[in-house]
Structure formats: structure tokens, C-alpha cells
Amino acid sequence: xxxxxxxxxxxxxxxxxVKSASWQSWLAxxxxxxxxxxxxxxxxxxxxxxxxxxxxxxxxxxxxxLIALGYTLVYGIIELINFAHGDNxxxxxxxxxxxxxxxxxxxxxxGDSGVLLKIVGVLMALVVAMVVCxxxxxxxxxxxxxxxxxxxxxxxLITAIGMSFILQNVGLVWKGPAQVPFPExxxxxxxxxxxxxxxxxxxxxxxxxxxxxxxxxSYFIKNTKQGKAMRAVAQDKEAAAMVGINVNRTxxxxxxLGGILAGASGxxxxxFNGITVFxxxxxxxxxxxxxxxxxxxxxxxxxxxxxxxxxxxxxxxDQYIGVRWTSIVIFGVLVLVLVFRPKGLLGDRSATQxxxx
Amino acid sequence: xxxxxxxxxxxxxxxxxxxxPVIDPLIDAVLGKSLLFSAIVIAIYVMLALGLNxxxxxxxxxxxxxxxxxxxGAYVAGWFASGxxxxxxxxFLSAAPSETVSGNAVPGIHLSFWIILVLAGAFTALCGVVIxxxxxxxxxxxxxxxxxxxxxxxxxxxxxxxxxGGFNLSNGTVGIKPxxxxxxxxxxxxxxxxxxxxxxxxxxxxYTILVLVLITVYVNIRLRxxxxxxxxxxxxEDETAAAAMGINxxxxxxxxYALGATFGGIAGAFYGSFVSSIFPTSFSFNVSILxxxxxxxxxxxxxxxxxxxxxxxxxxNFYLLPQINTWVHQIGNAVGSxxxxxxxxxxxxxxIFGVILVLMMLLRPEGIIPNRQxxxxxxxxxxxxxxxxxxxxx
Numbered sequence: 001x002x003x004x005x006x007x008x009x010x011x012x013x014x015x016x017x018v019k020s021a022s023w024q025s026w027l028a029x030x031x032x033x034x035x036x037x038x039x040x041x042x043x044x045x046x047x048x049x050x051x052x053x054x055x056x057x058x059x060x061x062x063x064x065x066l067i068a069l070g071y072t073l074v075y076g077i078i079e080l081i082n083f084a085h086g087d088n089x090x091x092x093x094x095x096x097x098x099x100x101x102x103x104x105x106x107x108x109x110x111g112d113s114g115v116l117l118k119i120v121g122v123l124m125a126l127v128v129a130m131v132v133c134x135x136x137x138x139x140x141x142x143x144x145x146x147x148x149x150x151x152x153x154x155x156x157l158i159t160a161i162g163m164s165f166i167l168q169n170v171g172l173v174w175k176g177p178a179q180v181p182f183p184e185x186x187x188x189x190x191x192x193x194x195x196x197x198x199x200x201x202x203x204x205x206x207x208x209x210x211x212x213x214x215x216x217x218s219y220f221i222k223n224t225k226q227g228k229a230m231r232a233v234a235q236d237k238e239a240a241a242m243v244g245i246n247v248n249r250t251x252x253x254x255x256x257l258g259g260i261l262a263g264a265s266g267x268x269x270x271x272f273n274g275i276t277v278f279x280x281x282x283x284x285x286x287x288x289x290x291x292x293x294x295x296x297x298x299x300x301x302x303x304x305x306x307x308x309x310x311x312x313x314x315x316x317x318d319q320y321i322g323v324r325w326t327s328i329v330i331f332g333v334l335v336l337v338l339v340f341r342p343k344g345l346l347g348d349r350s351a352t353q354x355x356x357x
Numbered sequence: 358x359x360x361x362x363x364x365x366x367x368x369x370x371x372x373x374x375x376x377x378p379v380i381d382p383l384i385d386a387v388l389g390k391s392l393l394f395s396a397i398v399i400a401i402y403v404m405l406a407l408g409l410n411x412x413x414x415x416x417x418x419x420x421x422x423x424x425x426x427x428x429x430g431a432y433v434a435g436w437f438a439s440g441x442x443x444x445x446x447x448x449f450l451s452a453a454p455s456e457t458v459s460g461n462a463v464p465g466i467h468l469s470f471w472i473i474l475v476l477a478g479a480f481t482a483l484c485g486v487v488i489x490x491x492x493x494x495x496x497x498x499x500x501x502x503x504x505x506x507x508x509x510x511x512x513x514x515x516x517x518x519x520x521x522g523g524f525n526l527s528n529g530t531v532g533i534k535p536x537x538x539x540x541x542x543x544x545x546x547x548x549x550x551x552x553x554x555x556x557x558x559x560x561x562x563x564y565t566i567l568v569l570v571l572i573t574v575y576v577n578i579r580l581r582x583x584x585x586x587x588x589x590x591x592x593x594e595d596e597t598a599a600a601a602m603g604i605n606x607x608x609x610x611x612x613x614y615a616l617g618a619t620f621g622g623i624a625g626a627f628y629g630s631f632v633s634s635i636f637p638t639s640f641s642f643n644v645s646i647l648x649x650x651x652x653x654x655x656x657x658x659x660x661x662x663x664x665x666x667x668x669x670x671x672x673x674n675f676y677l678l679p680q681i682n683t684w685v686h687q688i689g690n691a692v693g694s695x696x697x698x699x700x701x702x703x704x705x706x707x708x709i710f711g712v713i714l715v716l717m718m719l720l721r722p723e724g725i726i727p728n729r730q731x732x733x734x735x736x737x738x739x740x741x742x743x744x745x746x747x748x749x750x751x
Contacts, residue, residue, distance in 0.1 A: 162714025
């Protein structure tokens with residue numbers, strides 16, 4: 001079969017799916033079109049503001065995408081919504097904060113420290129948070145989820161919620177109930193000379209830190225033996241075990257990867273927003289889960305796409321609807337996607353696909 | 358004889374519950390504090406837990422947003438029994454006076470509390486159907502997330518609902534207050550506490566919530582043993598098989614969802630009248646988890662268990678944690694540690710609830726007082742494990 005034919009059948013399938021689209025998808029399509037047109041009108045009125053919001057959305061989306069990958073990796077492999085993942089992200093930001101501001105190893109790194117010290121500090125915070133969160137995630141899996149692998153899913157979900165609350169309270173004991181400030185290490189100055197479009201060094205930092213992580217993950221999953229094992233276990237655990245894959249170790253490594261990404265995004269979130277708080281993991285975790293579902297749970301590129309989309313939707317809602325409605329808009333997206341397109345934009349890759357039981 | 362034995366325990370417990378206000382002064386004398394107020398709050402949570410038990414225990418659907426129905430019920434009480442809608446003036450059988458001292462009509466809608474209870478139940482059931490109908494087709498864990506989403510959306514909506522295109526629906530973070538007290542306005546003047554429930558005499562409140570709880574228990578028992586109850590069990594155990602036997606899984610689940618919501622709403626309406634002021638912040642995700650924790654601790658699907666779970670966890674909140682707090686402070690003072698002496702233990706109650714959820718699921722997923730059938734289901738995996746382990750060893 002030539003590639004030409006393959007494209008043809010694919011476009012034919014696309015045409016068929018358009019023809020057979022239900023009234024619901026037409027309705028959704030019309031709704032999205034109306035929203036986009038409204039957005040374009042707003043954008044035309046003040047393009048600078050629109051582009052700035054878009055960039056902020058992409059930056060926020062990068063952080064959300066990293067958390068969403070953790071959800072999607074775990075869901076893809078053991079079909080569990082790891083509620084504790086968002087709180088692990090919070091722990092990551094606390095670890096970063098402790099290293100940057102609280103440790104006596106060297107004087108607290110602040111905005112006035114030298115550039116080299118700042119770079120070393122940020123890198124160290126990222127690496128330590130990644131390691132700590134990775135191991136926390138593995139430990140949670142070993143202690144709380146592994147013994148329940150054969151129980152009804154309700155039991156594991158309840159355990160995950162319990163773990164989430166335990167981690168949240170660890171954060172509460174650690175840093176108290178109030179918001180804690182992060183040191184201003186990365187300049188909030190605009191990169192562009194003109195002030196019509198705002199893209200700060202902070203935003204650049206988040207993008208610059210996310211891209212290598214995403215590439216690394218993609219390489220790991222696609223090209224390494226362990227990555228291949230992960231894909232095999234995600235497809236069929238028993239068959240994978242039969243061909244000699246250590247299923248338990250593969251699941252642990254999946255949790256490790258998820259934790260690493262959560263740790264990195266925790267530190268990035270703190271540096272980017274300048275604050276962190278013990279219950280930040282709940283909202284951010286729910287946003288990230290929305291992103292994972294939007295892209296198609298179990299689907300890695302879907303999680304990244306969903307993350308960026310949720311980031312942009314959030315920043316647009318901030319700008320054009322009002323900050324206090326943003327979370328409602330995003331949770332609304334979550335509910336609508338789950339109800340009307342449970343397999344997500346790019347398709348569900350988990351073993352039990354689609355909506356049914 | 359057997360019959361008498363079977364009813365002895367429930368009858369004794371009900372009698373004890375009715376006599377509790379009589380015993381309470383004695384407790385007051387011994388412990389130095391009256392338990393009546395906390396008994397009322399505990400009873401509200403018993404009702405909520407029994408409502409959630411229908412969804413989680415009977416139908417096996419994980420609902421993480423039960424607080425939404427509690428909030429909706431409370432706001433029904435806020436809308437229909439307070440001066441919130443100032444543009445209207447309407448009173449109907451309300452215990453609150455319908456005219457001000459100067460003879461003007463009181464602004465706002467003031468319906469009788471007893472009508473509001475029914476209204477709240479019906480309204481939340483409707484909301485349950487509206488929320489549940491599109492979502493109940495989803496697999497279990499997606500359903501949990503959708504309910505969690507609604508549980509977050511509804512309180513936040515009330516928080517922002519003070520200006521919906523110029524219309525003040527929920528008065529935002531300020532909340533709605535004061536909400537009218539319930540009462541029986543037609544009673545003779547010799548019973549002032551029953552004419553309009555006050556804050557001084559809590560007995561009418563206690564007996565009202567007790568009757569509500571007993572109705573809830575009765576409905577729970579009857580539902581469990583009904584055709585619908587058996588349908589819930591079959592859908593919970595194997596949806597495909599149940600569907601093949603002619604049970605419609607969506608309608609069956611929808612009933613569970615709507616009935617659970619009804620009790621949540623009624624409890625919310627009672628809560629709104631009892632505390633007389635409602636704020637969106639009272640209805641956080643934590644409340645959903647607290648109620649879930651009660652159901653899990655007591656035993657999913659077992660009515661006694663759920664009641665015990667609610668009493669135990671609220672008792673923990675009300676008495677044990679403050680007590681532990683005092684002990685920790687004493688230890689802190691004795692050792693000379695400022696952190697211990699100033700620690701605020703009750704703040705960390707959700708740590709304990711998290712630990713309870715994890716430990717119960719790991720060690721005794723069926724709860725303290727298990728439902729026999731549920732116990733078998735939750736331990737099904739254990740047999741599986743040994744069954745698959747044996748040939749592997751051989």
C-alpha cells in the first residue's frame with residue numbers, strides 16, 4: 001500500500017465521520033465556532049492584549065501539561081485516577097521553596113543574588129523536587145495502590161483520595177495554612193522592548209524548562225526498552241507478564257516518571273507565580289486532570305495538547321469573562337468533555353476505552 | 358419470639374435517641390457541657406451519610422460532589438425563607454411574622470419550613486436527575502470526577518452568584534441570612550418553643566432532625582429490600598449481566614442518584630434553618646470527603662454502619678480532637694516545647710480522615726459493620742489472587 005492510498009483512506013474516513021456526525025457534535029461545533037468568533041472579535045479590538053494573554057495561557061498550559069502527563073501515564077497503565085498526584089505537585093513546590101529560601105546551606109537565594117547562583121539554585125531545586133516527588137509517588141503506589149490492584153476500582157479510588165488528603169495535611173503542617181511567597185529569582189521584566197505584547201523572562205523560563213522534559217519523556221517512552229515495556233503493560237498486563245516484562249517494576253517506573261514531572265512543574269509553578277499554598281494541588285490537579293481528559297486519557301500527546309488548551313482557555317476566561325469565573329469555566333469544560341466526548345480530542349488509549357463500564 | 362428479638366435492638370436505639378434530651382441535663386451536670394447542639398449537627402451528618410449511602414453503598418457509584426446537593430438544599434431554604442428576594446413579599450404558613458412592627462409586609466419569600474423541606478428534596482432530586490442523566494453512562498471513575506466537578510462548580514457558582522446579569526441569586530460570599538426558624542404557628546401560646554423554634558431551647562430542633570433521620574432510615578431500609586434495591590445490587594456487581602436480565606442500568610443508577618440527592622437536599626434545608634445563615638464557603642470539597650469517610654468507615658451499604666460512622670467521625674471532630682489538643686498542649690507545656698504547646702490539632706482533622714480512608718480500604722474495605730454482600734464483593738480480588746498464585750507456584 002502506498003502512502004498516497006493511506007492518506008486517501010484516512011481523508012475518506014474523516015469525510016465519513018463528518019457525514020455521520022450526530023446533532024450533538026454539530027451543536028458542539030457551532031458552539032465552539034461562536035466562541036472562537038467572539039474571541040476573534042475581542043482579539044481584533046486589542047491584538048496586543050490578546051497575544052499577551054495567549055502567551056500567558058501557553059505558559060500556564062505548559063505547567064498544567066506536565067501535571068496532566070502524570071495523570072495520563074498512571075491512568076494509561078493501571079486505570080486509576082491518582083488523586084494524590086496534584087498534592088504531590090504541591091509537595092514539589094514546597095521542596096523547591098525550602099531549598100531556595102529556607103535552607104542554611106548557603107544564604108537564601110533572593111532576587112539580588114548573582115546570576116550564576118540563581119541558575120545553580122533553580123537547577124538544584126528542580127532536580128531535588130523531581131527526585132523527591134518521584135520517590136513519593138513510587139512509595140504511594142507501593143503502600144496504598146499495589147495491595148488493592150485486584151479490588152474493585154471504587155476501593156482504589158477511595159484510597160487515592162485518602163492519600164491526597166494525607167499529603168495535603170503534610171503540606172499544611174510544613175508551611176502552614178497561608179500562602180507562602182516564593183523568591184523572585186526570575187525577572188518579571190518584559191523581553192520585548194515595546195509594551196504592546198508582554199512576554200516575560202519568567203514565561204520563557206517555563207517554556208524552556210518544559211520542552212526538554214517533554215522531549216526526554218517522549219524519547220524514553222518511544223525509544224527505550226523500559227518505555228516499550230510501559231506501552232506493553234498499558235495494553236495488556238497479563239500478556240506483558242507472559243513475555244517476561246516485570247509488570248510491578250514497570251508500574252513503579254510509571255509512577256516515578258509521573259512524580260518527576262510533578263516535582264518539576266511544582267517548582268516551576270512556584271517560580272512563575274511567586275506563591276504556593278498547601279491546597280494548590282487540588283485546583284491545579286483538577287485542571288490537569290481536565291487537560292488529560294480533554295486530550296484523551298492515556299494519550300501522552302493528548303495530555304500535552306489538553307494542557308496547553310486548558311491553559312489558554314483559563315487565561316482567556318481570566319481576561320474576557322472574569323477571574324472569578326475561570327475555575328467554573330474549566331470545570332465546566334471537564335464536565336462537558338466527559339459527557340459529550342469521553343474519549344477526548346486525540347482518542348483514549350487506556351485499555352478500557354470510551355464511556356462504558 | 359424471634360420477631361421480638363429482631364426488633365429489640367432498633368427499638369432500643371430509637372428509644373434511647375428519643376430519651377437523649379432527658380439524659381442530656383445529667384451529662385451536662387457531669388461533663389459540664391450540653392451535648393444537644395452537637396447531637397443535632399451529628400444527626401444532620403447521619404442524614405447526609407445515609408443519603409450518600411444510597412449512591413455509594415447501594416448503587417456502588419462513587420459520588421465526590423455530594424456537598425452540591427447539601428448546598429442546593431440549604432440555598433432553597435435561603436431563597437424561600439428569608440428576606441433575600443427583597444423585590445417580592447410573600448408569606449405562607451411561615452412561623453416568622455408576616456408583618457413588620459409598623460404593619461408593612463415583610464420583604465422576601467417566607468414559606469413554611471415544612472413546605473421548604475419538601476421543596477428542597479424535590480429540587481435537589483431534580484438537580485440530581487439533571488446532573489446524573491448525561492453522566493451516568495460514564496464508567497465509574499469518570500463519574501467520580503464529573504460529580505467532583507459539579508461539587509466544585511455549584512458552591513463556586515453561589516459564591517459568584519451575586520451578580521448574574523444584574524440579578525442577585527445567592528448574595529455572594531456574604532451569604533444569605535437570617536433564615537426563618539421553623540415552627541408550628543397554629544400551636545397554642547403555651548408552647549412558645551414549638552411555635553417558633555428558637556436558639557435558646559434546642560429540643561424542637563432535636564426532635565425534628567431525629568424524626569427526619571428516622572424517616573431516612575426507614576426509606577433506606579425499604580429501598581434496600583425493594584425491587585429497586587436488588588436492581589442496584591445487580592448493577593453494582595455486574596452491569597452487563599444486569600442489563601442482559603432486563604434491568605436498565607441508567608434508570609437504576611439515576612434513581613439512586615436522585616434519591617441520594619433528595620436526602621442531601623433535605624438535610625441542607627434543615628441545616629440552613631438551624632444555623633440561620635448560609636455561606637458558599639461552608640460547602641467545600643472537604644464536606645463531601647467527610648461524608649464519604651463516614652460511609653466508608655461505618656460500612657458501605659450497611660445502614661447501622663453508616664450511622665455509626667457518622668457519629669464516630671463527628672464525635673471525633675467535636676470531642677476527641679479538642680481533647681487531644683488539650684493533652685498535646687499540656688505535654689508541650691510540661692516538656693517546654695513551644696510548638697507542641699501552641700499546636701492546633703483540630704486543624705489537621707483531614708489528615709486523620711485521609712488515614713482512615715487509606716487504612717480502611719487496605720485492611721477492612723467493608724467497614725466496621727459490614728454489609729454481608731458488599732464484603733464478599735470487596736474481597737473477591739483476594740480469592741482471585743490466591744487462585745492465580747497457586748498454579749504459579751505449582
